Structures are given as C-alpha cells and as structure tokens.
Amino acid sequence: MVYTRPLARLIEQLQRLPGVGPKTAQRLALHILKRSEDEVQALAQALIEAKKQVGLCQECFHLSAEPICEICRNQNRDRTTICVVADSRDVIALEKTREYKGKYHVLGGVISPMDGIGPEQLNVSPLLRRVDREKTKEVILAITPSIEGETTTLYIGGLLKPLTKVTRIAFGLPVGGELEYADEVTLARALEGRREI
C-alpha cells in the first residue's frame, strides 16, 4: 500500500468526481492535508449543506435552496416570457449573459427513447399548466440542437403552439468563430437564419 489508509480513502473518493483521475486526486488530497483543519471542515460543510439545502424550485425546477427560486420570486422580471431549457446549468449560462429578463423552465433533460426518457420523465406537464395559468405571451425554446434536443424542441413546440407564441433561439456561426472551420450543419443553419441589416 502506497498511501496510508485515510489518505487512500480520500483519493478514492476524489476520483469519483468527474474529470478527476488518479494523479489529480492524489494532488488534491495532498493539498488538502496541507490546509488547516478549519479550511477542510469548511469544504466538507459546504458539500453537505449544498446537498441538503439545494433542491428544485417548485415552479420552474431550477436549483434552489428555497421552495420557489430567486428568479421566480423576483418581481422585476418579466412574468410573461418563459425560456425553456434542458438543465439548470443552461439557466446559469443564460443568466451570466445578463440579457434575459424573463422566467425559466427547466425540463430536467431531453427526450431520449434510447435512455428511456420520454416526455413523462421531464417537467413538460408542469410547463403546459404554467403557460395556461400564467397567460404566458412567449415561450422561448433554448435547447441544444442535438438529435434528442431537436426532438424535444419539436415535441414541446407542438404542444405549446395552440396556447401561446413559441420561438427558439438562433443557431449560426458562433461569435469569434471562423467561417471556414464551421461545420456544414452550422453553416446551413446560419444561412437559413439570415436577417436583413
């Protein structure tokens, strides 16, 4: 045994984190041993508290420490627009742009029959009820254009169409992207989505 037992256990636990291999786990563990007991306690505490306190918002299913998340409670945000995303990390990414002032709805994944995920496994019914109840004026679908994502967008779009205006985010050349290196599908989408200037 190369490591003393508690160290081996820590390395083993750290290796379960995504993107952390044996070398990184060892480096992190040895670094942790050099920190003060208070600092290590603070990290352990943060782990346990985040897991215990953070659940899903009852309205939009975004990560939240309260029953209703901060975004849903915020009276300054536009209640009439809902942006539908697959995952909470998409909400975080969109929030970082500071461009969007409406509400969100997190599906909790995309339709993927291969993985046994149908509309029933996602927060689709709550979305329909919400749009109906809140007289939503526009639903923006912001789902990654993978095969599963497209299926999800088309499916939800079809359900929402009779209830409200439905839009989807634009796909095209990323800002800073080189036209010659863009793949054909992206370029085709960019052409298709062209606008007058």
Add this chain to the structure above:
Amino acid sequence: MVYTRPLARLIEQLQRLPGVGPKTAQRLALHILKRSEDEVQALAQALIEAKKQVGLCQECFHLSAEPICEICRNQNRDRTTICVVADSRDVIALEKTREYKGKYHVLGGVISPMDGIGPEQLNVSPLLRRVDREKTKEVILAITPSIEGETTTLYIGGLLKPLTKVTRIAFGLPVGGELEYADEVTLARALEGRREI
C-alpha cells in the same frame, strides 16, 4: 446572484483547490448535487478524517495515520539504507516503482533562503541523529536538481559524509525522451554520468 447561496458557497470552496477554476468548480458542484446524500456524506467524511488522522511519521516524517508509518514499521525492508527526499509525494512516486526496499526520510522541503527556509526549518537534525543511531550504511539523496535542490543535496551530503556512505540518484535522459530535444544541462549530466556497458 446566478447561484443559490449554498451552491455559491460550495463553488467558492471548490475553487480553492489547486487547478480548479470557476468553470471546473461549477461542474464539480453541479455533479455533487446530482449524487446521493450518502455519497456526498462519504466524500465529506473522507476529507475530515484524512485531515484529522493523517500526520507525520515520527521517524521519517512521511505522511502516516500512525505515530510510526507503515514503511518504517515494515521489518522486511532494509533498515541500513535511507533515501532522503524533499516531500511525501516523492516517497509515493518512488514507492510506485517497487524498486526500492530501504527506508525514507522526508525533509519537508528544500533549502531556500529566498523563502526563509534554512536547514533548521527542515528535518535535517533528526536525519543526522537517525543515521548515527541506526548505523545506516548508505544514504541516497533523491532531491530534484533545481538550484534549491542542489544546494540542499550539497549541504546534507557534506553533513552526512563523515557518518556514512552518501550517494545521489542519477540524472540524465529520461526513458522515452528524445536526445535531440533534451536541454543542455540534462545532456551534460547524462554524459557526465555515463557508465561502461
């Protein structure tokens, strides 16, 4: 605020780990929220226990959960050879080769006057007492050949010379290394350390 408070706190704590930036911290934190409470508890527990239980071996100053580490207690290892290294991670690296069957001595750093680290801040006196007490036959110095490392090697070598045989590990071309890409210092060392075949 983009993150709910307990999540923000966890991300902030994770960012203090070496090599973990804001993006990685967010990815790790969101992954942790998806794990079961038991799994998160196990990670937190491993952190606290490793920090509480792992100290330094009283004999060789390697990381150990016992007062005397496993290597020092192991009766099958050669008591007459001590390999001196700067850090516990060097012991781990050498142990992984499975080539060395002697004991170790961890200095806890290298002499670096710029950082206020002199021989008194390192475990040098315990090494001298140990070599004297245990009638050590050979001390192998295995310290990285940086400027500070060389200083440390020369200093400790000088102190040990009157007491026992002192050797140092070989420096030269790494196995798998390309001769044409090796730096001049390494090549010079490789030439200097040439052996008859």
